[in-house]
Amino acid sequence: MCGIVGYTGPRDAGPVLLDGLRRLEYRGYDSAGIALVTDNGDLFVEKRAGKVAVLTDALGGGPPSAGIGLGHTRWATHGRPSDLNAHPHSDCTGRITVIHNGIVENFRELRDELVAGGHTLKSETDTEVVAHLVEDAYKGDLADAVRVALGRLEGAYALVVMHRDEPQRLVGARLNAPLIVGLGDGESFVASDAAAIIAYTKRVIFLADGDVADLTPGTATITDRLGVVVDRPIDIIPWSAEAAEKGGYAHFMLKEIHEQPAALTAAMTGRLRGESVRLEELDGIRTRLSGIDRVELIACGTAYYASLVGAALFQDWLGVPARSTVASEFRYSPPPIDARTLVVAVTQSGETADTIAAARLAGDRGAVVVAVTNTVGSAITRESHASVFLQAGPEVAVAATKTFVTQVATVVMLAADIAHQLGRLPAETERDLVGALRRLPEQAERAIELSVAAEEIADRYASAAGFMYIGRSFGYPAALEGALKIKEISYLHAEGYAAGELKHGPISLLDAEVPLVAIATRSAVYEKLISNLMEGKARDARVLAVATEGDDQIGRLATDVLWVPDTIEPLSTILAVIPLQLFAYYVAVKRGRDVDQPRNLAKSVTVE
């Protein structure tokens, strides 16, 4: 979704904003813009369709010197990507500028009203109405005017507003879209996430829905929409600026694939005790957990595939019905939910609108809600009774990698912890699980080493017309996620399918141009999977198998093999996906794609 950054203080604002936009670009990248109140007191705006680099080129020798400004990188919702629709947007007087992430749902009605009132709106965006509403409400105090304007808005927003005549002041506001305030020494920042400002300060305030932040250099006053001051804690961002740099890798995605062993270690830190799994974050809700009789997991995209592993284990270990549903479907067709339902919301960003809405609905109906997220302070944590963090560090590439494997590891630990609490997890199962979890980081490292063949194999498969990925049981989520990686970054069609379903339709797609990718790791359903693999082979499809080291028959059956170490079945999804991530990465590179910022996507989607 869109990226937002604002600065007021003694530094030259232009470079701070452009640096922030480059770091935020993964949120959306179809256009970018900045607005500054220059040292001469003029309002300067430059905005361009395209990436931040296009904006930087347009700025030629650099932006004019200024101590305050706003920057925005866009993922279009209303109005196609164009110079005109790029943010910031201004009012009729050209004194007020606004940047926005979210959707003003009643913008048509507001637009008609503003036009009838004599305003001229230039763009097709929903955002521009905000600038004009603030213009109407402005009586010499920007924060007051913003609060009045907010009263007219329906929908979701993270907004930052600047007025040329108050050249040290930024006013930010949030509702259902992320916004944080950064506190520096005599300077203030506002941004959609910490990546934009971590190089300057680690001290942040996570704004809550309904908050309005009134910022001057070094001061931050947070109020509600009526102007009543509210107290918000200052948090310290636990990661360094370097964590969000490429560190010598060609792409963030490649770096993040290689970070997976360390991310898995971090995800398990403090959670494995002797031969048990223990998530302290659940201690406040133990009484409620003791009564659950059903588990519903909700998530979107990659997180949904990770949640499938959780659903299987909750059902197996707790012996209660458990399933995962994509949040956008759950929300409009919810299952029965009551106080005995555990709802687990899995979301890397913690800001995905569909997941948040589904979690809220579940909470309203009495469920106990647990968030599994990578983002401390994110919106999902406020919808949940307990939050379990992935501890994976920042993920910048749009295609998720290390957050997938840590999501799987974390939902496995969550299911184990709760099953243990309920006395339903046999000690031996838990001991085996803990042992396998402890070996996992090293095995992930080995899976990366074994995938050295992925680049050369990708070379031979990169011109395929499409791919069919199949898996069974815990191999199925790996097939889904492997196919999604290909789709996201190479723009080739790839289908992830339950292997047993291959014969019920999709097998007709297979031929010499459409390879079959089979997750054939050691499992109770291995032989069945091999039968499905043979069905594909008989249709002239090349077969790329992901198999367990030591499997001495697969080499005869598959055209190519990507090897992974052996582990227990519930963790096999994690290891199987690693070569598939690397395969997708190299296919995309061979096809000349923009790996870290694939077309049409955004890392977190804060609209429904």
Ligand code: G6P
């Ligand atoms: C977007 C991203 C996906 C991600 C999904 C859910 O579509 O492009 O990579 O899986 O959102 O994101 P979340 O932050 O909720 O895990």
